[in-house]
Amino acid sequence: MRYISTRGEAPVLGFGEAMLTGLARDGGLYVPETIPTLLVDEIRALGGLSYEETAFRVMRPFVGDAFSDDEFRTAIAKAYQGFGHTARAPLVQLAPNHFLLELFHGPTLAFKDFAMQLIGQLFQIALKREGRRVTIVGATSGDTGSAAIEAFRGLDNVDVFILFPEGRVSEVQRRQMTTPSEANVHALALKGDFDDCQARLKDMFNHFEFRDAVGLAGVNSINWARVLAQVVYYFTSAVSLGAPDRTVSFTVPTGNFGDIFAGYIAKRMGLPIDNLVIATNQNDILHRCLTRGRYQMDGVKPSISPSMDIQISSNFERALFDAYGRDGKAVSALMAEMKETGGFTVSQGAIQALRDLFASGRVSEEETLATITAMHKATGELLCPHTAVGVAVADVNRDRNVPMITLATAHPAKFPDAVEKATGQRPGLPERMGDLFSRPERVTSVPNDLAALEALVHERRKA
Numbered sequence: 001m002r003y004i005s006t007r008g009e010a011p012v013l014g015f016g017e018a019m020l021t022g023l024a025r026d027g028g029l030y031v032p033e034t035i036p037t038l039l040v041d042e043i044r045a046l047g048g049l050s051y052e053e054t055a056f057r058v059m060r061p062f063v064g065d066a067f068s069d070d071e072f073r074t075a076i077a078k079a080y081q082g083f084g085h086t087a088r089a090p091l092v093q094l095a096p097n098h099f100l101l102e103l104f105h106g107p108t109l110a111f112k113d114f115a116m117q118l119i120g121q122l123f124q125i126a127l128k129r130e131g132r133r134v135t136i137v138g139a140t141s142g143d144t145g146s147a148a149i150e151a152f153r154g155l156d157n158v159d160v161f162i163l164f165p166e167g168r169v170s171e172v173q174r175r176q177m178t179t180p181s182e183a184n185v186h187a188l189a190l191k192g193d194f195d196d197c198q199a200r201l202k203d204m205f206n207h208f209e210f211r212d213a214v215g216l217a218g219v220n221s222i223n224w225a226r227v228l229a230q231v232v233y234y235f236t237s238a239v240s241l242g243a244p245d246r247t248v249s250f251t252v253p254t255g256n257f258g259d260i261f262a263g264y265i266a267k268r269m270g271l272p273i274d275n276l277v278i279a280t281n282q283n284d285i286l287h288r289c290l291t292r293g294r295y296q297m298d299g300v301k302p303s304i305s306p307s308m309d310i311q312i313s314s315n316f317e318r319a320l321f322d323a324y325g326r327d328g329k330a331v332s333a334l335m336a337e338m339k340e341t342g343g344f345t346v347s348q349g350a351i352q353a354l355r356d357l358f359a360s361g362r363v364s365e366e367e368t369l370a371t372i373t374a375m376h377k378a379t380g381e382l383l384c385p386h387t388a389v390g391v392a393v394a395d396v397n398r399d400r401n402v403p404m405i406t407l408a409t410a411h412p413a414k415f416p417d418a419v420e421k422a423t424g425q426r427p428g429l430p431e432r433m434g435d436l437f438s439r440p441e442r443v444t445s446v447p448n449d450l451a452a453l454e455a456l457v458h459e460r461r462k463a
């Protein structure tokens with residue numbers, strides 16, 4: 001299996017190197033050269049299998065010879081053994097033909113654990129085999145950072161630096177990043193928003209001297225392995241509702257476009273998905289782009305679903321690449337225009353291709369709170385605000401005859417203030433995290449400045 005860049009100018013890589021490389025050297029994102037498909041019978045045969053076995057069968061064709069079957073199976077088994085639910089990603093019914101896919105039973109209580117726990121295992125195998133050490137730098141609006149720290153803390157051959165926007169993540173999210181005491185973990189509070197964090201991260205990747213000197217690696221959804229691991233739960237949930245003999249739809253609370261892009265890959269692999277719905281909060285650039293045909297930045301507005309406060313949606317580039325018939329030059333031109341002017345217009349053909357694949361909706365702050373309140377009253381479920389955005393959009397975008405699965409992307413206890421405001425109930429953290437608020441915090445405040453950040457990484461990493 002070969003991986004190519006969305007900008008068409010970077011070396012073609014195998015799965016292992018694409019995973020360790022992160023951003024392609026032309027500034028693009030790696031995607032598989034071809035998308036493997038599963039036969040209808042192969043999808044049907046997933047019924048009744050464990051999450052781990054399904055994960056193996058769904059992901060194996062993408063991995064090529066980077067890992068042996070034994071290595072890959074062991075990595076999957078270790079990745080999910082610490083999850084707090086035997087199904088790993090259980091479905092809960094909200095209403096007739098509307099289901100929640102609970103993706104928050106991993107160690108840091110958000111969907112990011114599904115991929116991060118796995119790539120933590122795969123990195124360890126690959127780095128040990130190659131006698132290599134890497135410096136991971138990650139950008140987070142709250143959840144990727146804690147999941148990455150959990151997956152890589154204490155490892156000998158990895159330093160982890162996480163950039164998060166100062167004052168714009170929830171207290172639980174911040175403490176998850178700032179309280180681990182391992183020396184290889186560095187939480188950096190950047191003066192700016194998530195887009196600034198992600199832009200500086202990409203600048204580091206595009207600064208080859210720095211990148212090569214520190215052995216830079218990425219665990220954001222820049223990394224194809226992140227997206228791949230998220231494809232699995234589209235299969236487990238759809239199959240448990242009758243796929244491939246029944247079509248299902250998904251609504252996905254969306255920011256950086258990684259999770260919904262994983263759903264698109266599942267569909268390309270043969271999973272019968274009727275509708276893939278993008279749900280955005282008031283940072284609705286993706287919804288506006290789908291409806292108006294223009295991707296136009298207008299400033300990040302802090303919201304009660306802070307993990308989705310994103311304007312530069314990294315993985316949308318992967319969708320554009322396919323919508324433009326895999327024309328890397330066209331994608332490069334769009335990305336350059338966005339950097340220069342803050343926006344670009346999508347061609348008629350490409351926007352039509354995107355509209356054929358995705359529906360979209362936007363939810364205000366008030367609607368988000370009202371959805372948490374209404375769902376609590378109707379079902380007793382406490383929704384995190386990101387999930388509530390999904391549920392609200394799903395409700396107006398669903399065909400009552402087709403099962404709709406809304407992704408529940410985080411545990412409500414990560415955002416207790418919003419949940420309490422909407423329901424009067426303050427969701428509690430699992431017992432194992434009970435001391436989160438009494439542990440000492442370790443964090444460095446950093447400017448939104450590439451040279452200063454690179455100097456800090458150089459100084460702190462273990463050479």
Ligand SMILES: Cc1ncc(COP(=O)(O)O)c(C=O)c1O
Nearest residue numbers: 143254255256257258259307409
């Ligand atoms: C809780 C939560 N929900 C939804 C999202 C959006 O996911 P994506 O960035 O893959 O679109 C994120 C962050 O990415 C998140 O942390």
Ligand SMILES: N[C@@H](CCOP(=O)(O)O)C(=O)O
Nearest residue numbers: 140141142143144220221307
């Ligand atoms: N919402 C994310 C933003 C980063 O997304 P990623 O999927 O590209 O890592 C977060 O919680 O950090």
